[in-house]
Amino acid sequence: MGLTTKQIEAARHSMGPERIHDGNGLYLRLFAGGAKVFELRHARGGKPGWITLGRFPEIGLRRARDLAGAARLMLERGIAISELRALLKQGDVAALEAVFEEPGEAMPLATAMPSFRELAKIWFEQKKLGLRNGKHIQQNWNTIETYVFPHFGDRRIDEITVADVIAAIKPIWHCKHETAKRTLGRTKEIFALAKIKQLRADNPADFSTRIALGRVLRRKGHFGALAHEQMPEFWDWLQNVRCECQTRQLAMLMILSAKRTKETRLAQWSFFDSEAAIWTTPEELMKMGRNHRVPLSRQMAVVLDNMSLLTGDHRQIFAKPGNRSGVVSENTVLNLVKRFDPEITGHGFRATFKTWARRQKRYEADAIEFALAHEQDALESAYQREDLLEEREQLMQDWADYVTRGRDPVRLRDLTSG
Structure with missing residues (x-):
């Protein structure tokens, strides 16, 4: 679940964990003296470590996320930890942006976390290439648009919880069971894509439907046939x-x-x-x-x-x-x-x-x-x-x-x- 600015402002040392997770390795660290610092967790060389991004409120939550995204990409490119830390020192943000740009290619610093709706569009564009039936193609999108988007379509992909998914599927689980199953399956695929893209580590649509939504008693239906x-x-x-x-x-x-x-x-x-x-x-x-x-x-x-x-x-x-x-x-x-x-x-x-x-x-x-x-x-x-x-x-x-x-x-x- 991602942080909000109000939560950061209200957070105090000793009132909970020392570090509060925002998502994608970004944490807010709370100090006994009242300082609040954004840190990025990394595992360079297989050993966990921390990189300081900046103090709050000198840098805000959105800026911290942008810096975290930029730092992750720089680490993937092989930059040394010491060099990255030097670039991230207060006042050296412009230098990081300069390194982050390559000749002939615009490389924006911001790597904002996509919303569920945005990632769903990417999923749909990929999936429809493997579908031939026009009606079936549209059904894949319509079920998500009708039953899921109203609940959390515009929320960040890493903020959505199992409870949110259950709340979206529960109203149709018994009355439109086949539609509900297909909708849940497509929602699970979207979150699976989020895992592949390392936008979150879990899949909130992967749960026991029997426990979360209850059993559905039904007879298997067949098309009515004449003797x-x-x-x-x-x-x-x-x-x-x-x-x-x-x-x-x-x-x-x-x-x-x-x-x-x-x-x-x-x-x-x-x-x-x-x-x-x-x-x-x-x-x-x-x-x-x-x-x-x-x-x-x-x-x-x-x-x-x-x-x-x-x-x-x-x-x-x-x-x-x-x-x-x-x-x-x-x-x-x-x-x-x-x-x-x-x-x-x-x-x-x-x-x-x-x-x-x-x-x-x-x-x-x-x-x-x-x-x-x-x-x-x-x-x-x-x-x-x-x-x-x-x-x-x-x-x-x-x-x-x-x-x-x-x-x-x-x-x-x-x-x-x-």
């Missing part, structure tokens, strides 16, 4: 329910392909090879970070033909220029399927597909996992170089025939020609 026996019934309902045609086609393609909602919504015409009957989703849209191929069933081809009449002049299949994303929104298709059953989700159809496929007991487990674009472990990936596309052709056609009872979706060309 596979109900899929033909749902398909029939989907053909007749009143909804926007584009939303209906999106739901059908999601079901028939067992693809994730995002992968289907953002599909582009260039992803499809009609002659080879293959849909290839590029790696930047895939959760596993690799291209994913799906063999097109007869029914999927009909859906694509329908969409060519609706959005064939756009780059994206499910284009919606009026929407912020430029395509049909995720909530639009989610709201549609919930009209059939409030407990199910669009993503849950993938679980329905997997359950059905495993119950058939005639498809290789690897083929099913490739169909769902699930990440394999490192050993399996090393030996399994193919994506079993030929095996999956029959799997996807069998699934489509089961869902549709062997019938094709309504062809929009037939309706327009009539």
Whole structure:
């Protein structure tokens, strides 16, 4: 916890420890005669020692921190202790500044301790380079900005305590538990960066959450999935329910392909090879970070033909220029399927597909996992170089025939020609 000027003014010898720590090796030493001196602790040659920076109030707290930062850097550069002490004698501060500057490079003396917010910005700029999903990137920053900054965003990074972190996380620990866990994890990373930069020696976000915040009783949730026996019934309902045609086609393609909602919504015409009957989703849209191929069933081809009449002049299949994303929104298709059953989700159809496929007991487990674009472990990936596309052709056609009872979706060309 950093010192304040008021604390320094009130401090007296014999009322506590002889030296009071401000942070980063800077101490205020109290003498019996009333003198108060700023000192920097060092460990040159592995042996602890002290360097006097100046008396208070001749030099203030901010100036002492600046001098401490400059002295630490000079020690790192190899300056002799005796030379540094000579430069730090009262009246020789200008000489220290002169040494601290190098030709052609402005080297400011001040090395002020950053605030949590300032260090968080450095952490975020580094972290987002390793993230690809725009929504996920923004979530990393938004959780810190929403739940942490109001508590101690503008305080010095070395002033923040475990109690401060607990106070920030506690209000959402039980009601928004997953968000709270992620926020705490990101806060811990920021303080870990502070340790790496030698801005503090501990990590106040590293504590037992069970002791500090209490246990959270919860059941592990899964995406609501429709029983596979109900899929033909749902398909029939989907053909007749009143909804926007584009939303209906999106739901059908999601079901028939067992693809994730995002992968289907953002599909582009260039992803499809009609002659080879293959849909290839590029790696930047895939959760596993690799291209994913799906063999097109007869029914999927009909859906694509329908969409060519609706959005064939756009780059994206499910284009919606009026929407912020430029395509049909995720909530639009989610709201549609919930009209059939409030407990199910669009993503849950993938679980329905997997359950059905495993119950058939005639498809290789690897083929099913490739169909769902699930990440394999490192050993399996090393030996399994193919994506079993030929095996999956029959799997996807069998699934489509089961869902549709062997019938094709309504062809929009037939309706327009009539």
